[in-house]
Amino acid sequence: MNAMSAPAIEIASLTKDYPVGFWRPKMKRSLDNLTFHVEQGEVFGFLGPNGAGKTTTMKLLIGLIFPTSGTARVRGRSIDDVGMHREIGYLPEQPYFYDYLTARELLDYYAQFHGFSAAERRERVTTFLERVGLTAAADVQLRKFSKGMLQRAGIAQAILHDPPVVILDEPMSGLDPIGRREIRDIMLDLKNQGRTVFFSTHILSDAEMLCDRVAVLAGGKLQGVGAPREIVTMKSQAMEILFELREGRALPADLAAQAAKIGPRHRVTVPVDSLYAALEKLRGAEAQILSVSPVHPTLEDYFFTLVGRSAPKRGVEEISR
Amino acid sequence: MSRPLASRAPWTSIVCVLLLIVLIAGLQVKIDASSRAYVNQDEDLLLSSSRAVQRMSLGYDSLVADVYWTRAVQYYGARAGIPGSQFALLAPLLNIATDLDPKLIVAYRFGAVFLAEPSPTGVGRPDLAIQLVKKGMAANPDNWYLVGDLGFLDYWYLHDYAAASQTYLDGDKIPGAPSWMKIMAALVAQRGGSVETARMIWTEVYNSTQDRSVRQRAMETLRGLRALEDEQQLDLLAQQYKDRLGHFPATTGDLRDAGLIRGNPVDPDGNPYVYGPDGKSALSPHSTIVIPKGLLLPSDIAH
């Protein structure tokens, strides 16, 4: 498989266990048989709640930790191959850098590992400092940087060698809306240059805005892979009815299966076409209708329909337990 | 794909490390040899005050004493037998060790021999040896070994037979003292300069010590005494030969031919004795035995 047609990132049955406890350590599985791939040139979002295993996956790709079993390739090269790092740029989660260096010195330092000449380094450092908006702070020591500035310095070091694949772990975290927009712009820029961007986030709206495809991870297991675009343009296809039942009255049988009870209130979601039929049934049961509202499908809903489960009412966090 | 690299044992590294350890150990042997060559120059004993050492020992006095004691032994061992050795630091090292641990008997006993023995076997200062042993006796009044050592020093190095005899008598009073002490007191008083007395005393030194160096010294002296006795005998025989045949024998074989002796007289090393033109016997030139000086011959002592 040559580098042109190979997926940018290929993950196959990747599993990671690690020992927990001191005296007789038990093995805890943080990644379970993960398999998916990222195509070249796409912006791919890696979603999931905190602790799902997203950072673990990325650290495995970079070689910071080692898999218990399974393989992964980037641009056709195994993750064992350190030479592969020439083709990737990595931004770690909550990056720390050598705080006694200035931004310029930091970028220059990292650039030295890519074999640029001194002149080329100087040029690139200046260019990328400008790209991430750090020109003014170029000669300030990193220990004086705010979190947002550190994040931007981190992105700069990840891309200054023009890698075909860029791996970003929570690139938006800790940024204010302006900062986040700037990062989004940079990421779109990278995409327009034909690079592959693989990033993780637990903020679904960011993913919806940016990604060609997403994968959802929870509890170390892959929950689903697909394109969010369909959802964004998808019209509202369901309506939610909030109602109360009088004492002693029961729900109509065909609605009961889809209803949920919250305190004295019931909630049921029905397809748009069946709205009036459902309302009739409820009227027949002498239910008191409180509200009727359209349901906007979220990514969560998408995946659960994808996998064939009904949407949980309590949110994604439940799954990881 | 094979099992991930990280979970495989680092066999290559382990083999390399073991190989390097072997090389390093071998190199250390060479370094020790080179170091011996230049350690012979006198080093500074930066802390020559026992009190200073004591303060720095932070309470671990007897441990530090042991360190100084082993240093003393190594110091001695590195220089023993080399002509011109001065052992300038031996007395201070032993003194510091025994100041830190007054019950370090083995240090007193070692010092008794090697502070008194002349160069190149020792420092050649019997007065320092006596000083050390007396210090040991003061701290360990029940130890009759040390009394024996003092008597030995008076007897052998100072030739003060009266003092030696008195010391042995005092030692005999200590409970548990061996019976030879009383015998020694008498012998030394009566026949201090005789070879037999010397042999008895050195035999006692040999038997009463566990120290390898002291034993070796005693062995060498005993062999020298044996050779001295043999020579005394051979001189007498030479005189008999001359009386009979009118001239001194040329070799010990002549004695055999004359029927005066049977067999071939050899020294404790197995080298045959030789005769000088004046009828005085001597050790073979090949012999490494050293005859101790300063003893009276049995023929000189009036019985």
Add this chain to the structure above:
Amino acid sequence: MSATFRPVAINTFREAVRDRVLYNLVLFALLMIGAAVLVGGVSIGIEQLVIVNLGLSSISIFGLVIAIFIGVGLVYKEIEKRTLYSLLAKPIKRWEFLVGKYAGLLLTLLVNTAFMTLGLAAAFFYVGGRVARADIWILVAIYFILLELALVTALAMFFSCFSSPLLSTLYTLGIYLTGVFAADIRGIGDFTKNPAVLYLTRAIYYVVPNFHNFNAIATAAHGDPIPLALIGQNSLYALLYVTLLLIASAAVFSRRNLK
């Protein structure tokens, strides 16, 4: 590819220089040598001896403090501060990183020792010493101190690969002291009757790095020569042992999962 350790080395050196702790130590050492000048004024005739003794001892002790103090954090700090994450994402192998950190600290010690040597020379000439042929041995003694520091640094870095700075300091100091007193340990062992103890002390003697090999301070102070064979052997010893420690460090660190 072999050049990738160089930026790491230079950056490590830069960190040590920008770390104000280093400045203080150098200053303090210079102060010590200044004190030697005062001491020299008290005793008559042996000023040079005292200064060389004190100076060489200071160079050794301060070098040791730096080697251990910075050495135990060489790898640990990068893991703790997570600066290692972005670095290892570059095309650099883990062992190249280790060699770079080691070389950087070694360079720091070299520079530090060079300055202190200059300070010693200044104090020496100040008390009227004149350059004699015998003084070459002082430089050899300093070279031996550098060999010793190279070994201690490798030791500290090895522990830094898997243990906290506090424990690493204890381990490194423990092995250092064992190495200094290795001959005495062996001597004590030789006197026991117990063959197990005898073999144990012998084994300790040959396996533990024998730091006493590198102590030529007294000899150099007297202007006495150091056998040339010993210079070669000590150099080889340090080289072999440092190689051993680097291989061990690489074996441990290359398999470590970074939390």
